[in-house]
Amino acid sequence: MVSGGAGYIGSHVVKRLVEAGRPVVVMDNETTGHRETVGAVEELTGWRVPYITGDVGDGEAVRRTVEEYRVGAVMHFAAKSVVAESVRNPEVYFTENVAKGIAFFRTLCEAGVRRIVLSSTAAVYGNPERVPIPEDHPVRPINPYGASKIMLEQVLGWLETTFPIRWVALRYFNAAGADPSGRLGERHDPETHLIPIVLQAVLGQRERMTVFGTDYGTPDGTCIRDYIHVLDLADAHLLALAALEGGHPSGVFNVGTGRGHSVLEVIRVAEEVSGRTVPVEYGARRPGDPPVLVADGSRLRELGWKPRYGLWDIVASAWAWHSGDVGDAPRRV
Numbered sequence: 001m002v003s004g005g006a007g008y009i010g011s012h013v014v015k016r017l018v019e020a021g022r023p024v025v026v027m028d029n030e031t032t033g034h035r036e037t038v039g040a041v042e043e044l045t046g047w048r049v050p051y052i053t054g055d056v057g058d059g060e061a062v063r064r065t066v067e068e069y070r071v072g073a074v075m076h077f078a079a080k081s082v083v084a085e086s087v088r089n090p091e092v093y094f095t096e097n098v099a100k101g102i103a104f105f106r107t108l109c110e111a112g113v114r115r116i117v118l119s120s121t122a123a124v125y126g127n128p129e130r131v132p133i134p135e136d137h138p139v140r141p142i143n144p145y146g147a148s149k150i151m152l153e154q155v156l157g158w159l160e161t162t163f164p165i166r167w168v169a170l171r172y173f174n175a176a177g178a179d180p181s182g183r184l185g186e187r188h189d190p191e192t193h194l195i196p197i198v199l200q201a202v203l204g205q206r207e208r209m210t211v212f213g214t215d216y217g218t219p220d221g222t223c224i225r226d227y228i229h230v231l232d233l234a235d236a237h238l239l240a241l242a243a244l245e246g247g248h249p250s251g252v253f254n255v256g257t258g259r260g261h262s263v264l265e266v267i268r269v270a271e272e273v274s275g276r277t278v279p280v281e282y283g284a285r286r287p288g289d290p291p292v293l294v295a296d297g298s299r300l301r302e303l304g305w306k307p308r309y310g311l312w313d314i315v316a317s318a319w320a321w322h323s324g325d326v327g328d329a330p331r332r333v
């Protein structure tokens with residue numbers, strides 16, 4: 001079962017699972033997910049994907065789904081994930097992500113699910129003491145979103161002492177890019193992430209984009225992030241599940257390439273890919289942005305994972321999605 005399978009990362013993982021021949025059922029409450037996305041996965045793969053409109057906090061719906069589809073493993077994406085919103089409304093994040101997540105895990109454990117892969121985040125590290133960041137770096141989130149995810153990781157750890165489950169938490173760095181078909185991609189409202197914002201500015205969908213801070217202690221003065229292609233991220237989920245099925249113990253893994261790119265580098269690549277100029281203004285720092293976030297991704301590489309895509313592929317695939325430039329591919333949804 002994939003919770004949140006109609007969302008950005010969830011839908012790419014559903015597609016990979018289907019392509020790998022693994023039966024999947026999606027559960028999504030459609031607050032931020034879009035059902036058509038799963039329809040696009042069905043069209044692209046030629047397979048029907050059972051879909052339940054439901055909330056992970058609805059124990060009855062979850063139990064029924066686990067029984068009906070004989071679910072043995074769950075990938076849990078369903079969550080709220082806008083950092084600024086979490087700062088404005090912390091209680092919403094602790095209710096939606098933590099309280100509902102705990103209820104979900106408890107129902108899964110009682111219904112006999114044995115493997116759980118949790119969508120976690122580099123936001124658990126807060127302002128890191130050192131980069132690249134290894135998994136044993138202290139976790140000191142600086143916003144409720146990051147706090148909600150570390151709590152869920154801890155809950156899984158404690159549930160494992162009571163139930164015969166094993167789990168993996170994947171701490172994503174900056175997920176970006178899109179399926180090359182141009183039919184699945186990132187669609188947040190409001191959009192806060194750099195790559196979609198840059199491309200929207202290129203397309204004239206916003207007047208300009210603002211570079212948040214040019215006075216950081218980095219080579220060009222702008223923040224550095226570890227951008228990871230959503231397809232590489234999807235592979236990491238399949239690998240994590242396979243590892244659990246092969247007897248690997250529970251644990252946390254960073255998902256990042258180990259390479260950082262500045263905001264100005266992203267803008268330059270977007271100009272190369274699109275052949276157009278990005279309308280840019282230079283503004284103040286955005287509160288809460290650490291200067292550099294780069295993963296030490298060696299633990300996941302030891303499991304056999306290797307990122308296949310770099311920044312250019314990420315931006316090019318996102319461009320195909322945002323510009324609707326999909327060649328012969330079917331209409332985007």
Ligand code: UDP
Binds near residue numbers: 192
């Ligand atoms: N950023 C920016 N302008 C924007 C959005 C983001 O300069 O309109 C910068 C932001 O300050 C950060 C980087 O781009 O350094 C990545 O931001 P994003 O929100 O995509 O991911 P985050 O690292 O905050 O999770």
